[in-house]
Amino acid sequence: MTDLEVFALELAKVAAEASLPHFRTDVSEINKAEPGSFDPVTEADRAAERALRAAINARYPEHGIIGEEYGEENPDADYVWILDPIDGTRAFISGLPLWTNLISMRHQGVPVIGVVGQPYIGEVFIGGPAGAYLFAGENKTPIRTRKCAALSQAIAATTDADIFLGEDRHSWERLKDTVRMARYGCDAYAYAMLAAGRIDVVLESELKVWDWSALMPLVKAAGGDFTGWDGQMPTIEDGRVLAVGDPALRDPVLALLKI
CATH class of the missing domain: 3.30.540.10 (Fructose-1,6-Bisphosphatase, subunit A, domain 1)
Known part of the structure; x- marks a missing residue:
């Protein structure tokens, strides 16, 4: 190290x-x-x-x-x-x-x-x-993230669905209705479980820079992908982040967010 x-x-x-x-x-x-x-x-x-x-x-x-x-x-x-x-x-x-x-x-x-x-x-x-x-x-x-063949087989997580506002709430609902199972209330620990190969997708909004900065290197070093909802690096101003264990899930999730 x-x-x-x-x-x-x-x-x-x-x-x-x-x-x-x-x-x-x-x-x-x-x-x-x-x-x-x-x-x-x-x-x-x-x-x-x-x-x-x-x-x-x-x-x-x-x-x-x-x-x-x-x-x-x-x-x-x-x-x-x-x-x-x-x-x-x-x-x-x-x-x-x-x-x-x-x-x-x-x-x-x-x-x-x-x-x-x-x-x-x-x-x-x-x-x-x-x-x-x-x-x-x-x-x-x-630790490594795991492969996931399709969103329909994925486990997703967010801290609290009530944090999503306006259209963001509809985006979460679409993801929740697509995946196999959704879990709540884990805060940053959900990203640790994604990096360890237990969870496949974490979606959140309203995050501050200190909420997500430690999560991005962990997820990426474990083989996953971590972006904003636009597919680019998260910004201080936006606060909406997406983490996926299998990078192949990124584009299908981003497509759901844009509907």
Whole structure:
């Protein structure tokens, strides 16, 4: 593995040590959304991001950082770390072990290393130049996406169908009605399962750059494809992403989205 991949794994331990002690405790939460909406943040989110930023600044002070909780530092640097300290905060405060720590390294605007860590289960997924792997305890296992002959045989996932607005909701419904089975509520963990060959399609909208930047390198390193709904690299402005385990599924899904 490259030095940056090794460091990304070290950051996964940092995030785990800062966030896991708060899980299934009476950790306080704040609703940072506008009245009538719910977008929670907890001390676990903030503690994990503070710890990650300190570790990055100590090792690579010239690198940039973009984080969900504490904003941007040197975001135009060649190397930028993108942090979602706890993806799936709703799952976290509900005691469900489907939240993850997301860590990404972006080089010249493109995410090239992605880490998805689930400390309670004890899993860390990483994708980058050295390939895609699952670390569980002392075990390091290569992971690959699986082949899927047709959408009718696929398992699809999204976090919450209610997030899709307007025509986007109809696009999800068409996909859901085409595939063999749809699953909900897994947040970023669904992409880890896609990279590990258990899920075939993940479709989402309304994502921020810290929600998807770690997922793109993981899915691609495992043999899948990751794009926006237009088939191009996702953008900060759009927030609609598609991940497929078998790249042959990309065009059939994109065609469904455009009907």
